[in-house]
Amino acid sequence: MAITGESHSQFHVLAVDDSIIDRKLIERLLKTSSYQVTAVDSGSKALKFLGLHEEDDHSNPDRVPSVSPNDHQEVEVNLIITDYCMPGMTGYDLLKKVKESSSLRNIPVVIMSSENVPARITRCLEEGAEEFFLKPVRLADLKRLKPHMMKTKIKNEKLGDQEKLEKPEIQSEQQQQPPSQPQPEPQPQPQPQQSPLLQQPNNNKRKTMEEGLSPDRTRRRYNGGITTMV
Amino acid sequence: MASTSLRQQLSIMRQSLFDEGILDYEQVSYLETLENEDDPDFIENVFTLFLRDSSRYIDSIEKALETSPIDYPVMEIMMYRLKGSSASIGASKINGETNILRKLFHDGDMESGKASLQKLKAEHATFKEKLAVYVGMLKQAKLSEY
Numbered sequence: 142m143a144i145t146g147e148s149h150s151q152f153h154v155l156a157v158d159d160s161i162i163d164r165k166l167i168e169r170l171l172k173t174s175s176y177q178v179t180a181v182d183s184g185s186k187a188l189k190f191l192g193l194h195e196e197d198d199h200s201n202p203d204r205v206p207s208v209s210p211n212d213h214q215e216v217e218v219n220l221i222i223t224d225y226c227m228p229g230m231t232g233y234d235l236l237k238k239v240k241e242s243s244s245l246r247n248i249p250v251v252i253m254s255s256e257n258v259p260a261r262i263t264r265c266l267e268e269g270a271e272e273f274f275l276k277p278v279r280l281a282d283l284k285r286l287k288p289h290m291m292k293t294k295i296k297n298e299k300l301g302d303q304e305k306l307e308k309p310e311i312q313s314e315q316q317q318q319p320p321s322q323p324q325p326e327p328q329p330q331p332q333p334q335q336s337p338l339l340q341q342p343n344n345n346k347r348k349t350m351e352e353g354l355s356p357d358r359t360r361r362r363y364n365g366g367i368t369t370m371v
Numbered sequence: 372m373a374s375t376s377l378r379q380q381l382s383i384m385r386q387s388l389f390d391e392g393i394l395d396y397e398q399v400s401y402l403e404t405l406e407n408e409d410d411p412d413f414i415e416n417v418f419t420l421f422l423r424d425s426s427r428y429i430d431s432i433e434k435a436l437e438t439s440p441i442d443y444p445v446m447e448i449m450m451y452r453l454k455g456s457s458a459s460i461g462a463s464k465i466n467g468e469t470n471i472l473r474k475l476f477h478d479g480d481m482e483s484g485k486a487s488l489q490k491l492k493a494e495h496a497t498f499k500e501k502l503a504v505y506v507g508m509l510k511q512a513k514l515s516e517y
Contacts, residue, residue, distance in 0.1 A: 162420050162456045169405045169413055226451065255455040277398060277459045280405075 152290045153177040153216075157187045157223035157235065158253070167222065167253070167278060174283050184223070184230030184238075191218060193242055217297075218248055219290040222274075225254035225261065233265060240269045247296065249289035253278055374515055381508050388505065393498055398461030415509050418502055421460045428453040429495055432472075432488065446476065464494050 154176045158164045164180045171178045181187050221239060223232040230238075232252050239245045252265045255276040262273045271289045274282045388394040406413040431449040435442035450473045457466035468491040475484040 160452060160456055160459075162417055162424065162459050165413075165417055165420065166402075166405075166459055169410060172409060173405050173407070228448075255451075255458060276455065279401070 151294070152219045152287075153179070154286075154290075155187060155190060155218045155221045156180040157182075157184060157221065157227070157232065159183060159224065159227045163224065163253075163276065170278060170280055170283055171222075173280065174286075179218075184227060184232070184235035187221065187223065187235055188230075188238060190216065191221075191239070191245055191248075192216065193238065193245060219293050220249045220251065220286055222251040222253060222286075224276075225252050225265070226256075233261075233268065236265060236268050236270055247293060249286075249293060251286065251289075377508070377512050377515060381505075381512055384501075384505055384508060388501060392464055393462070393501060395461035395463040398458075398463075402461065411513070415506050417460055418506050421456055421462065422499055422502055422506075424456055425453060425462075425465065425495060426499070428456075429488075429492060433492075436485065436488070443476075450476070462498060465491070465498055468494050 154171050156164065156167045156171065156178055158167060158180070159182050161182070164182065168178050168180045179190060181190060221235070223235050225232040232254075236250050236252065239248060239250055246269075249271045250269065251272045251274060252270045253274045253276050254261065257275055265273055272282075272285055389396045389399070402414055402417065428449045432446050432453075435446040435449070450469055454466060454469045454473065457463075457469060468487065472484060472487045472491055475487050
């Protein structure tokens with residue numbers, strides 16, 4: 142299934158910020174970039190929206206990050222963008238909770254902050270945040286979000302495909318891989334400019350990822366291969 | 372379309388807000404690019420929100436200073452919020468004064484801090500006055516388009 146990439150209305154971003162002005166601003170920015178937006182004013186409301194209740198959901202590790210088994214509602218969130226400094230649950234706390242949840246951990250998380258504190262940035266990236274934006278956030282910053290969201294979309298679609306095709310596709314991929322081929326790009330590598338990878342726990346990527354994923358089926362298969370290993 | 376003279380007045384006022392350093396040209400122009408048919412009142416709304424919130428933050432800072440003992444946590448939160456929101460809408464003088472205020476209180480210089488707060492209040496009063504006029508003109512210009 143070809144990903145057009147330009148139509149963003151299929152992407153849904155959950156924005157979290159306790160400041161109403163910043164919330165309005167990020168909402169406007171996201172809508173200008175044609176994303177669907179839900180904006181909430183706290184981490185706990187964000188978790189509620191995501192369907193995560195007090196107990197972690199451990200029952201479905203391979204589930205696409207869209208539905209809690211407790212919810213009747215299907216709300217697919219492709220990215221969470223949250224302020225760092227919030228009363229109660231900070232953006233960092235929210236990030237941790239998302240990454241600790243088996244149903245939510247594949248949702249990319251981006252942190253925003255009005256303060257440039259290197260230790261804070263490192264902490265967030267080490268905890269699995271994809272990006273760290275300094276406020277005021279600009280449209281140019283949002284351009285960096287697309288690859289992260291498309292990664293999730295493709296994975297969701299891939300998981301959808303797998304459910305139809307059962308397992309054989311994975312094995313045939315591995316057989317098809319010719320020995321002379323260079324190590325597949327999806328292996329975790331330090332260069333920040335590598336093609337979008339599935340999230341690894343100690344992800345230190347800060348820089349812009351390559352704009353847009355190639356709809357190339359080969360690369361999707363690599364991603365699909367790694368998906369099942371997670 | 373809004374009458375030429377109203378548009379001219381708006382434009383003159385807008386420029387003077389930039390020239391006086393009350394608003395940051397870059398940030399405000401940027402906000403203006405975000406306003407479109409989907410949210411035609413975006414600028415007015417954020418300015419209005421800021422006028423309301425900034426007054427509350429400054430009042431809270433003052434009250435926190437007057438309590439005994441001084442309520443430092445509240446002061447810190449309010450200064451932080453004021454710093455953040457003033458930056459978001461391009462209220463540069465207020466943002467600058469807030470940063471100075473924060474530094475003085477962080478350094479423990481209460482006397483200078485209090486003096487700085489008075490300066491911030493004065494700056495804020497000017498800001499409120501001018502922005503209220505500007506937002507009023509923005510609204511008027513929109514109304515006269517219909």
